[in-house]
Amino acid sequence: MDMYYVSTRGGDEKKSAAEAIKQGIAENGGLFMPFRLPRITQEDLEKLVPMNYPARAAHILSLFLTDYQFEELLKDCEQAYCEDKFPGGPAPITDYSDKIKMLELWHGPTCAFKDMALQIMPRMLARALTQTEETRTALILVATSGDTGKAALEGYKDVPGVKIQVFYPVDGVSNMQKRQMAVQEGENVCVCAIKGNFDDAQNGVKKIFGDAAFNELLEQKGYFLSSANSINWGRLCPQIVYYISAYCDMVERGDLAMGETLDVCVPTGNFGNIFAAFIAKQMGLPIGKLICASNRNNILTDFLNTGVYDKNRPFYATMSPSMDILISSNLERLLYFLCGAEETAMHMEALAHSGKYEISKETRNALSSHFVGAFCSEEETTHTIKTAFDNGYLCDTHTAVALKCALAYAKENEEQAANKLLVVSTASPYKFAPSVLTALGQEIPENEFDSIDALMEATGTKAPAPLLCLKDKKIRFEQTIEADAMESAVLSFTKSN
Numbered sequence: 001m002d003m004y005y006v007s008t009r010g011g012d013e014k015k016s017a018a019e020a021i022k023q024g025i026a027e028n029g030g031l032f033m034p035f036r037l038p039r040i041t042q043e044d045l046e047k048l049v050p051m052n053y054p055a056r057a058a059h060i061l062s063l064f065l066t067d068y069q070f071e072e073l074l075k076d077c078e079q080a081y082c083e084d085k086f087p088g089g090p091a092p093i094t095d096y097s098d099k100i101k102m103l104e105l106w107h108g109p110t111c112a113f114k115d116m117a118l119q120i121m122p123r124m125l126a127r128a129l130t131q132t133e134e135t136r137t138a139l140i141l142v143a144t145s146g147d148t149g150k151a152a153l154e155g156y157k158d159v160p161g162v163k164i165q166v167f168y169p170v171d172g173v174s175n176m177q178k179r180q181m182a183v184q185e186g187e188n189v190c191v192c193a194i195k196g197n198f199d200d201a202q203n204g205v206k207k208i209f210g211d212a213a214f215n216e217l218l219e220q221k222g223y224f225l226s227s228a229n230s231i232n233w234g235r236l237c238p239q240i241v242y243y244i245s246a247y248c249d250m251v252e253r254g255d256l257a258m259g260e261t262l263d264v265c266v267p268t269g270n271f272g273n274i275f276a277a278f279i280a281k282q283m284g285l286p287i288g289k290l291i292c293a294s295n296r297n298n299i300l301t302d303f304l305n306t307g308v309y310d311k312n313r314p315f316y317a318t319m320s321p322s323m324d325i326l327i328s329s330n331l332e333r334l335l336y337f338l339c340g341a342e343e344t345a346m347h348m349e350a351l352a353h354s355g356k357y358e359i360s361k362e363t364r365n366a367l368s369s370h371f372v373g374a375f376c377s378e379e380e381t382t383h384t385i386k387t388a389f390d391n392g393y394l395c396d397t398h399t400a401v402a403l404k405c406a407l408a409y410a411k412e413n414e415e416q417a418a419n420k421l422l423v424v425s426t427a428s429p430y431k432f433a434p435s436v437l438t439a440l441g442q443e444i445p446e447n448e449f450d451s452i453d454a455l456m457e458a459t460g461t462k463a464p465a466p467l468l469c470l471k472d473k474k475i476r477f478e479q480t481i482e483a484d485a486m487e488s489a490v491l492s493f494t495k496s497n
């Protein structure tokens, strides 16, 4: 049957996958969800085992994107996940111990897991434009505090029918992240630093999206606005793939017998990555517990333990910045799944008004049958990086949060016949070299780029090529603008070629 998408907040809106990806968010402010989830059986898994990653991806994506041609999906996946972009493979598994395996999702062009979705999503959007006979150019606007901007730029560069413009706070990203964006290649990209903080950048982008007159003006120039953020179904769907693929790899490696239950631990911010694992479980992948690992901003841990979501609390800037979030947008999709559209709409309304909501007892029971909430303090993050390295595994700060929670969970469940545990590793340690160096008891060099060399020297490992060659790339974008000049920056970008 053909797949269509509905809003997590109810209503009659029904969209094809192509339309949902183009539109990003539902008309009533909800997120798009497939109206039902496809199933994968053990027989299906057995067929996937001998395939490579792009073939597995095309098969799994085609269950959700029934309006796309399989051959085109396969071609797109082969290009998105090729050796050139992901040297050594897109999602390799390495051993931490007998019981604990690491799923490394950071071998792509920007060295963090967002590449897994942002390498394929632009191709899905390009197909959607053709399929819906779109004549306008899609203009992607992104406000970023670091990782997302670079991953989106790499994904959308030179995609036909699309232009991308990224705004970041001039003093709100690391020097490494700044350099990554400043040297961005591609004919359809633009990067602007703004004077202000991340909220100023984000509010500026939101204002542009909401400005009817400005959108009309863009329309006349042959553009429409689109977004690349993690609430788009096009970002979520490709993340389901690597859980199913990892299971196949573990069967192939002899880590699991086909059908054996696997627990999964995910370092979580916006709840996108772990929700993709939940979908894989609902489709029939033998996953047991999903361990939701947070940093000091442990709003999700509290939610899972008490059933109360309350964002009225201090916000901490941590050494795992991509998880510093107080509103986990994709949690809305889980609520929809567990308690339906009506209750979800009610909770989202309460969240917007008072920053707080409480789920019912039944929903809470359903929640705790799947999820375990855990968190890791700053000291524990540092400590885990050190002990993991002594144990033979070098990890970044985000991965360390998950590893700590996984180790604690494994210890608590030592007595029972515990499942194997897959820990998701989301960034290269070299992306957060200064924090990793500190954890290893090393001095941080004054120049951030020297910390890459220092980390290689201290650990005897090699930095990924995209970070190593940053120093030598030509700087293309040096512009810093006032926060209230973002609209005119967009206009001048539309005028360029």
Ligand SMILES: *Cc1c(COP(=O)(O)O)cnc(C)c1O
Pocket (backbone or CB within 6 Å): 112, 113, 114, 147, 230, 267, 268, 269, 270, 271, 272, 273, 274, 322, 323, 398, 426, 427
């Ligand atoms: C974005 C990000 C996360 C959090 O993922 P969510 O899908 O937002 O939960 C974790 N680690 C790294 C390195 C990230 O970039």
